[in-house]
């Protein structure tokens with residue numbers, strides 16, 4: 443089959459020709475890769491399934507997503523990660539790469555069978571207790587030592603739980619005014635400081651999930667200057683939104699780590715621009731209506747991200763297409779060790795790609811999203827730029843802004 447996308451020609455799933463003079467107004471990017479997605483299956487299929495989340499991902503321009511382990515049962519054995527991997531293949535909309543839990547049941551007490559997950563059909567290379575912090579420093583050290591043997595990586599949700607008990611939003615003036623318990627920046631920074639030291643000591647790879655504070659950016663910059671193998675991600679929402687949105691107690695803005703201050707947002711953008719932060723990851727966190735549309739204190743933290751990520755990154759960082767290809771495709775593919783993803787658009791490469799219309803305007807309608815949940819913080823917002831088409835190994839998963847299956 444030969445497909446002609448303006449300047450790019452695909453044949454049998456491979457890019458066979460690029461004619462720069464045929465370049466039109468649309469932007470072609472390598473298929474996006476999300477390092478941090480919650481697909482909720484098994485266990486919370488009411489909020490999302492591998493299939494619905496895969497469709498949301500394809501519509502957002504993704505060709506691969508890494509599925510977080512905080513499912514029920516937890517993805518802490520070869521059996522569960524293989525199940526998620528198989529469900530991803532059946533859905534066939536994106537490559538679903540399971541992340542394995544670091545500890546049994548995310549309990550933080552006993553290492554999970556990391557080697558068995560690595561050797562399974564799912565070939566797990568990224569391990570995370572996301573949702574929870576691997577709190578015990580000795581266990582963290584052992585996890586880093588263990589994955590070093592097969593060049594795996596520990597992705598840490600950096601949150602010192604003793605400093606965030608009962609926390610509801612960023613600690614500061616706004617929380618004080620609203621009467622909500624604060625989640626201080628130091629709770630994130632203290633764990634990052636500890637873990638970059640551990641990663642340096644062990645010589646293993648550490649990845650920091652959803653970096654949210656200016657101080658965290660400084661610590662990661664310092665760790666990288668030491669030559670330690672540390673990478674980091676930022677979410678689209680932490681690049682745009684601030685704590686002030688909590689004023690009306692709308693729990694759609696409740697998220698972990700919390701939305702921070704304008705100064706943090708600007709530091710995160712600078713950190714991404716100067717390479718301190720390696721990539722953008724969505725932390726797509728679907729939650730059911732019961733879990734989300736209730737009082738702030740009872741609502742689960744988390745927001746949708748897959749279908750809006752690219753437009754938000756273009757809005758916050760500008761149309762720097764080569765950098766965006768790095769932040770949202772090459773860098774996350776490299777961190778996750780995903781062969782066949784993240785390569786530049788060149789003749790001879792597998793045709794995983796995204797066609798983006800930078801001028802299309804659309805209004806986010808939570809009920810029109812492919813996700814089974816509707817907890818988007820961008821409801822009613824007009825966004826500029828939309829994914830027109832997504833190709834996975836040359837096959838369209840999205841055409842004219844609609845999923846093909």
Ligand SMILES: NC(=O)N[C@@H](CC(=O)O)C(=O)O
Nearest residue numbers: 480572573697698727743744
């Ligand atoms: N980000 C969130 O607020 N929630 C995530 C967990 C997490 O990423 O820590 C979830 O699983 O809902």
Ligand SMILES: [Zn+2]
Nearest residue numbers: 572573599651
């Ligand atoms: Zn997390």
Ligand SMILES: [Zn+2]
Nearest residue numbers: 510572573725
């Ligand atoms: Zn998460």
